[in-house]
Amino acid sequence: MVNQNEATQLKRISFCQVLWLIIQITFSSFGGGNALLPNINQIAVKKRQWITEAEFQSIIISSNLLPGPNVIQVLSYIAIKKIGFWKGMLVTFIGILPHIGLAIGIYYGLTYLPIQYLLIVNVAILIAISGILLGFIINYCRLWKQNPSYHWSQISLMVFSAAFCFFVPSPFNIPAFIIIGVLIAILITISYRKRKRKH
């Protein structure tokens, strides 16, 4: 029996399959940014098993740590991993375009569309996404707590991160600030431990 890691390696994926994945995700996700992650997780990790859960968690961290639109980075990572750098970049470029076309169409058709229907759809979807995200966070925390290096103080780090992003005035509440802060703390700890060993 193959495990999930081996299963992801064994699958041979075509350009069109990756293109369809990107179109499917961009047309079925709302909210932008991290709000799209549960949908990507369900389609690319759970349903198609193109990447492992551990790999997905690692790319969430790196895409939030790096500048640039994180959803594009996550999708391009999956595409490049499956079909190589150039094809992966091309398929991400093409795959994102159709939903932009839809937005442009709606922009020009806005004068003909009754706005109250759009408002209701928007409210319904944003609240549904909040519920889905909540479930995604609980599953994410379960996986993180199962890790042997789990420490209770990580809960307070989670609460601090949430409070920072919610209460610190925008645009100074950039999530990358906390990630960079943790990165600096890790580097200091590593260098401190190295020094201690030398002495």
Place this chain on the structure above:
Amino acid sequence: MLTLAIFVSLLAMTFISLVVFGGGQVFIPMFTWWWRTLATTFHITYQQNTADAIISVANLTPGVVSTKLAAFTGILIANNQWWGLMILIGTYAFFIIPAIIIMYYANKWLVKVSAGKYASYLQWFKPVIAGILLALVAQLFFGAIFVKTSFNDSYLHYINYQPDSLKAQFFSGWRLIALLVWGPILLIGAFIGYMKNCHYGIIFLVAIIISLIVFEPWLN
């Protein structure tokens, strides 16, 4: 002048892509800043109504908010002319390609780190991600149900009272009460649906259908 505006906008798209972290709504202030710069420096036709319509459409429609804003920059430069579609491809390309390249090279380094002796340290990033997502849930949920007030849009408007917005006007009276009751029920329903492995399409479809029945948009 127009050629220069196009050229500088392409560079600006790369600049915005390389200085903003995360995704979604965090890109909006940078794009509105650039659209205003285009209007003042290159005399591109730009009105606040147009920007509001673009931001509303980018948030209302599915997909990646920032790429839609990058594409709309091309349309703004062309002032709704047909050739704006070509500029749109350019602004979109200059926005996403640098982000993809950065991810590709940075991830190679990250894979090495995760496989090495520092792997256990990476666990410390996971609570941060969980916290970021938790804040996002609060932002999306409260933003959806408190229609007359926006919270933390910027440090200048930390709590912004907007009773005249389209959304506030529509969700007023009995619809506002319905929203405050139906919102938490929908949140819990979607949560249970996710935990029971329901398909996203079904969760969204049920949410939209019941919301249409609850808010009755066909009534005046």
